[in-house]
Amino acid sequence: MSEVRVRMAPSPTGDPHVGTAYIGLFDMAFARHHGGKCVLRIEDTDRERSSKESEEAIYRALRWVGIQWDEGPDCGGPYAPYRQSERSHIYKRHALQLVESGAAYYCFCTVERLARMRQAMQKRKSPPMYDGKCRNLSADEVQSHLDAGERPVIRLKVPKEGETAYTDLIRKRGQQVVFQNRHIDDQVLLKSDGFPTYHLANVVDDHLMKITHVVRAEEWVNSTPKHILLYKAFGWEPPAYAHMPLLRNPDKSKISKRKNPTSLDWYRQNGYLPEALLNFLALMGFSAEKGKEIFSLETMIREFSWDRVTTSAPIFDMKKLEWLNGTYIRQLSIDELIERLRPFASVGQLDQGEKTAKMVAIIQERMKTLAEFDKWTWFFFTDELDYGAELLVAKKMTPETTAEALATCVPAFKAVDDWTTEALERLGRELCERLGLKVRQLFMTLRVAVTGSAKSPPLFESMEIMGKDRCLARLETAQVKLEQVN
Numbered sequence: 001m002s003e004v005r006v007r008m009a010p011s012p013t014g015d016p017h018v019g020t021a022y023i024g025l026f027d028m029a030f031a032r033h034h035g036g037k038c039v040l041r042i043e044d045t046d047r048e049r050s051s052k053e054s055e056e057a058i059y060r061a062l063r064w065v066g067i068q069w070d071e072g073p074d075c076g077g078p079y080a081p082y083r084q085s086e087r088s089h090i091y092k093r094h095a096l097q098l099v100e101s102g103a104a105y106y107c108f109c110t111v112e113r114l115a116r117m118r119q120a121m122q123k124r125k126s127p128p129m130y131d132g133k134c135r136n137l138s139a140d141e142v143q144s145h146l147d148a149g150e151r152p153v154i155r156l157k158v159p160k161e162g163e164t165a166y167t168d169l170i171r172k173r174g175q176q177v178v179f180q181n182r183h184i185d186d187q188v189l190l191k192s193d194g195f196p197t198y199h200l201a202n203v204v205d206d207h208l209m210k211i212t213h214v215v216r217a218e219e220w221v222n223s224t225p226k227h228i229l230l231y232k233a234f235g236w237e238p239p240a241y242a243h244m245p246l247l248r249n250p251d252k253s254k255i256s257k258r259k260n261p262t263s264l265d266w267y268r269q270n271g272y273l274p275e276a277l278l279n280f281l282a283l284m285g286f287s288a289e290k291g292k293e294i295f296s297l298e299t300m301i302r303e304f305s306w307d308r309v310t311t312s313a314p315i316f317d318m319k320k321l322e323w324l325n326g327t328y329i330r331q332l333s334i335d336e337l338i339e340r341l342r343p344f345a346s347v348g349q350l351d352q353g354e355k356t357a358k359m360v361a362i363i364q365e366r367m368k369t370l371a372e373f374d375k376w377t378w379f380f381f382t383d384e385l386d387y388g389a390e391l392l393v394a395k396k397m398t399p400e401t402t403a404e405a406l407a408t409c410v411p412a413f414k415a416v417d418d419w420t421t422e423a424l425e426r427l428g429r430e431l432c433e434r435l436g437l438k439v440r441q442l443f444m445t446l447r448v449a450v451t452g453s454a455k456s457p458p459l460f461e462s463m464e465i466m467g468k469d470r471c472l473a474r475l476e477t478a479q480v481k482l483e484q485v486n
C-alpha cells in the first residue's frame with residue numbers, strides 16, 4: 001500500500017462536536033497503524049455559518065481529547081492551504097475545467113424557477129432533482145446569458161443511465177454499494193458567487209491532498225456516488241471509503257444536542273478526563289481484543305483493522321461514559337488527580353499539602369467526574385453546615401434518643417488525643433455498643449453532624465482530615481439544633 005493519508009474535515013459551524021473527535025479518532029488509529037499521515041482540513045465553504053471562533057474551538061477541543069494531526073491550517077504541510085476558504089481559486093479552476101470538457105454545465109435557472117420546480121415535484125411525490133433545463137444549452141445560448149449579466153452556477157452533468165458503485169471498508173464489508181444514476185441529481189459544483197459546494201471542494205481537496213482513505217460518518221453515504229462521478233469526470237482515481245456508523249441517542253435517533261451533550265467543551269467543563277472520553281468513543285465503534293472495554297489509544301492503534309469496526313449503530317450511553325470516567329479517575333495517582341482537579345476547585349482548596357492528599361484520596365473512590373469535587377468536599381471548606389435537624393435522626397431513633405446519644409459522644413470524642421481514623425472508628429464502634437445502637441444509626445447521626453449530609457466520603461477519614469476542634473464544634477452545633485426541635 002502506498003503511504004496511507006487520511007483527513008478530518010470538520011466544518012467550523014458551532015461547538016466542537018463529539019462526532020468530530022469520534023471520526024478523528026478512527027482516522028488517527030488507522031493512519032498510525034500504517035505509519036501514515038493525518039490531515040486536518042477546515043471545510044469553511046459555508047461562509048454564513050462558519051466562524052473563526054468555531055475553528056479555534058475545534059483545534060482546542062481536538063487537542064484536549066488527544067486527537068493529533070500532521071498537517072493542517074495551524075501547522076502547515078506540503079499541500080497548504082488547508083482551509084477551504086483560502087482555496088477558492090483552485091475550485092473555480094477545476095469547475096471550469098469540467099465545463100470545458102463537457103462534464104459540467106452552466107445553469108442560469110433563477111431561484112424562483114427552481115423553487116417552482118421543486119414544489120411541482122413534491123406535489124408529484126418525486127424526490128426533488130434538477131430537471132435539466134440548462135443541460136444542453138448551446139455555446140451561443142450560454143454566451144447570450146452571460147452577456148446579459150446573469151450569474152450562473154455550474155452543475156455536474158450526471159449520466160442519465162447506468163449505475164455508480166463503490167465498495168466500503170465498513171458497510172457491507174467490501175461488497176459493492178450500488179446507486180442508480182437516474183436517481184443522482186445534477187448537483188451544483190460552483191455557486192453563483194464563485195464559492196464551491198461541499199461536493200466539489202471535498203473531492204478536489206481529497207485528490208490534491210493525496211488522501212488515500214476517506215473515513216467519515218455514515219450520513220455522507222448518499223454523497224459518495226456524487227463524489228465518485230466527480231472523480232470520473234476529472235479522470236482521477238477515487239480514494240477508498242469507510243463510512244462509520246453514526247453515534248445515536250438512547251432512542252436510536254442520530255446523536256443530537258437535545259438528547260445528549262454533543263459539544264466536546266461540555267465534557268471538558270463537566271469533568272470528564274480526555275483519555276476516558278477517547279476510550280469511550282473508541283468503544284463506540286471498535287472491539288478490542290477479548291472484548292476488553294478499557295484500553296488505551298496505543299492498543300487501539302496496534303490492533304486496528306476495519307474488521308474490528310462495528311457496522312451497527314452505537315448508542316451514546318452517558319451512564320457507561322460515567323463509569324469509564326470513574327474508572328480512569330481511580331487509576332490516577334493522587335498528585336495527578338490533584339492537578340486535574342484544579343479547574344474545579346476554588347483558590348487554595350487544593351493547597352493544604354498532606355491534608356489535601358488525604359482528602360483527595362477519600363473522594364477518588366467515589367467520584368464519577370472531576371466536577372463532583374465540590375459535591376464531595378464542600379463541607380471541608382465551610383464553617384456553617386446548613387441542614388435540618390431531622391436529618392440527624394436515624395431510623396428507629398427520635399430527636400430525644402439522638403440527643404442522648406450525642407450527649408455521650410461529645411465528651412468521648414473530646415477525650416481522644418490520638419485524632420486518627422483508626423482511633424476514631426474504634427471509639428465510634430465502642431460508643432455504639434455502649435449506647436445499644438446499630439452502627440448504621442449512630443454513624444448516620446455523626447455523619448450528618450460532621451458533614452451536613454447523609455451522603456459523604458468515609459466518616460472517620462473525614463473527621464481526621466477536619467481535625468478535632470472543627471469536629472467537636474460541629475457535634476455541639478448538632479446538639480443545639482436538636483434542642484431546638486425537642
Ligand code: GLU
Pocket residue numbers: 009010011043202215216217220
Ligand atoms: N465537512 C464535512 C463535515 O462537516 C465533511 C464530510 C466528509 O468527511 O466528507 O462533516
